[in-house]
Amino acid sequence: MNTEIIHFLVGLWHNKPLIGALFAIVVTQILKVPVHYFMHGSWDMHKVIDAGGMPSSHAAGVVALVAALSYVVGTRSATFAVAVVFAAIVMYDAGGIRRHAGEHAVLLNRIAMEMSRMNMQPETSATTEEGERLKEILGHEPREVVVGAIVGLIVGVIFGKWWL
Structure with missing residues (x-):
């Protein structure tokens, strides 16, 4: 393999913020499955790839x-402020x-x-072109965002302090 590619991949692996954010997203997506079970009494493995729900992987990642x-x-940097x-x-x-939405x-x-x-469906209805219903769970309730943020904070601190 080309040494430039190896250096690039090693650089990514040692990038604490990147790895921490991605790890937080993966953790929260996986957590959605048991949380859904405890809240609804059924296992739904599709929650791993679904948007929305408890906890928010968006909040966890950022x-x-x-x-x-x-x-x-550091907290005084422009990079931190942008983040x-x-x-x-x-x-x-x-x-x-x-x-x-x-x-x-x-x-x-x-x-x-x-x-x-009522047999009144117009030419344009609330379905996709394939005839599927519109996706209803797109975002998060405030508590889902808060729980995601807490997971993200824990993961971010762990990766910020101790990752490689």
């Missing part, structure tokens, strides 16, 4: 990035805008179902 960066570059603003925007989007999808799906039952 908070882990911020926490690890605080150890690597904090980025994290705030992502968490606001995950817990607000995307959640509201999901709530709109619920209503649109309900309207489309009613119109279909």
